[in-house]
Amino acid sequence: xxxxxxxxxxxxxxxxxxxxxxxxxxxxxxxxxxxxxxxxxxxxxxxxxxxxxxxxxxxxxxxxxxxxxxxxxxxxxxxxxxxxxxxxxxxxxxxxxxxxxxxxxxxxxxxxxxxxxxxxxxxxxxxxxxxxxxxxxxxxxxxxxxxxxxxxxxxxxx
Amino acid sequence: xxxxxxxxxxxxxxxxxxxxxxxxxxxxxxxxxxxxxxxxxxxxxxxxxxxxxxxxxxxxxxxxxxxxxxxxxxxxxxxxxxxxxxxxxxxxxxxxxxxxxxxxxxxxxxxxxxxxxxxxxxxxxxxxxxxxxxxxxxxxxxxxxxxxxxxxxxxxxxxxxxxxxxxxxxxxxxxxxxxxxxxxxxxxxxxxxxxxxxxxxxxxxxxxxxxxxxxxxxxxxxxxxxxxxxxxxxxxxxxxxxxxxxxxxxxxxxxxxxxxxxxxxxxxxxxxxxxxxxxxxxxxxxxxxxxxxxxxxxxxxxxxxxxxxxxxx
Numbered sequence: 001x002x003x004x005x006x007x008x009x010x011x012x013x014x015x016x017x018x019x020x021x022x023x024x025x026x027x028x029x030x031x032x033x034x035x036x037x038x039x040x041x042x043x044x045x046x047x048x049x050x051x052x053x054x055x056x057x058x059x060x061x062x063x064x065x066x067x068x069x070x071x072x073x074x075x076x077x078x079x080x081x082x083x084x085x086x087x088x089x090x091x092x093x094x095x096x097x098x099x100x101x102x103x104x105x106x107x108x109x110x111x112x113x114x115x116x117x118x119x120x121x122x123x124x125x126x127x128x129x130x131x132x133x134x135x136x137x138x139x140x141x142x143x144x145x146x147x148x149x150x151x152x153x154x155x156x157x158x
Numbered sequence: 159x160x161x162x163x164x165x166x167x168x169x170x171x172x173x174x175x176x177x178x179x180x181x182x183x184x185x186x187x188x189x190x191x192x193x194x195x196x197x198x199x200x201x202x203x204x205x206x207x208x209x210x211x212x213x214x215x216x217x218x219x220x221x222x223x224x225x226x227x228x229x230x231x232x233x234x235x236x237x238x239x240x241x242x243x244x245x246x247x248x249x250x251x252x253x254x255x256x257x258x259x260x261x262x263x264x265x266x267x268x269x270x271x272x273x274x275x276x277x278x279x280x281x282x283x284x285x286x287x288x289x290x291x292x293x294x295x296x297x298x299x300x301x302x303x304x305x306x307x308x309x310x311x312x313x314x315x316x317x318x319x320x321x322x323x324x325x326x327x328x329x330x331x332x333x334x335x336x337x338x339x340x341x342x343x344x345x346x347x348x349x350x351x352x353x354x355x356x357x358x359x360x361x362x363x364x365x366x367x368x369x370x371x372x373x374x375x376x377x378x379x380x381x382x383x384x385x386x387x388x389x390x391x392x393x394x395x396x397x398x399x400x401x402x403x404x405x406x407x408x409x410x411x412x413x414x415x416x417x418x419x420x421x422x423x424x425x426x427x428x429x430x431x432x433x434x435x436x437x438x439x440x441x442x443x444x445x446x447x448x449x450x451x452x453x454x455x456x457x458x459x460x461x462x463x464x465x466x467x468x469x470x471x
Binding site: 144 | 266269273274287351
């Protein structure tokens with residue numbers, strides 16, 4: 001089954017954002033990270049577990065009438081580091097965006113170490129994870145210095 | 159103003175400068191010379207968990223240098239028990255003091271406090287994290303005995319998993335090119351991420367469960383306490399802990415200049431028979447906590463230690 005076939009499982013969108021190469025089963029999580037749910041007014045389509053040459057299977061998300069900004073995209077790196085993101089205008093790809101976590105992930109997720117000072121929800125300073133490497137993804141808490149458990153990290157989204 | 163949160167906050171040259179300052183301050187720490195370098199300065203002691211040596215030695219260091227100390231007091235009777243955040247506590251003490259020494263049960267608390275404060279924070283232990291002022295006094299003790307820090311054979315023994323003193327010390331010794339032997343029971347091994355970090359920094363590390371076999375090549379043996387509560391039952395503890403005890407009779411084949419250190423309190427991992435040997439250094443080590451902290455207080459408060467303090471170093 002071709003890439004084209006996958007993309008046409010859901011209708012092409014006129015304007016908005018397409019997020020491709022999301023690890024299979026993670027589309028809902030990606031939407032959650034982007035703060036897109038039933039309260040958002042934008043139409044969202046997605047396909048899950050479709051075949052992919054590169055990944056075996058993958059998910060694809062199409063968000064209509066909304067162009068995600070770089071900050072929103074960078075959050076994706078935590079669950080979908082290899083995602084391809086395209087901004088669509090008038091049915092054509094107007095811009096391809098790459099995910100760039102930068103040197104620090106601020107106030108996106110909480111440290112996964114159970115004894116870190118930041119586990120007290122009333123402490124007001126921002127949650128800060130330093131990016132040591134992106135391939136493979138390696139993060140350390142700015143405060144406690146612990147390496148982050150990536151599996152557990154997605155459960156710690158703010 | 160930057161404080162001392164981990165040993166990474168000091169370069170090797172800065173470490174040596176602090177040790178030199180500490181050396182010169184010995185007569186002041188012994189009370190032979192009065193040198194009020196920190197007169198008018200106030201240290202805030204924020205100890206959120208019990209501490210005897212660290213808290214007292216900070217207090218002594220400050221007072222020997224003519225400064226003053228305010229204490230958080232017992233956490234159970236302070237505003238912390240009412241649910242005050244660390245951020246708020248630090249904001250308050252920041253306004254009262256010129257520098258803060260802090261111990262906290264949660265890891266990362268010292269960095270957190272530093273981000274919240276204007277005054278420098280001295281990390282006196284954060285959970286199983288770092289304890290850099292202990293490391294400085296350990297390095298001072300090692301250099302005092304051997305005249306140098308580089309290229310020594312150091313055996314760290316006992317509870318290497320939970321002991322924050324051995325974590326900070328291992329990193330520092332690696333930076334000075336020491337060979338490290340980690341002697342511990344399987345359950346209390348040095349955490350794998352620390353070993354791999356050390357190796358990535360070029361450390362020469364040997365891991366073993368044989369403390370006594372490691373003694374003959376050692377220049378320094380750093381003992382730590384194995385806590386009963388780490389084990390599922392008392393029999394298991396007794397079986398394991400026995401292999402990590404030193405008695406004077408174990409020291410026949412060791413190097414003449416080898417020193418035995420311990421962050422204290424000890425329980426029975428160093429038999430009192432060792433105290434009278436030339437190798438025992440743990441009580442000097444505890445005393446050195448005062449000079450090392452005096453030197454650090456001066457450094458972080460930007461006060462130079464004069465080249466000639468008077469008295470005998």
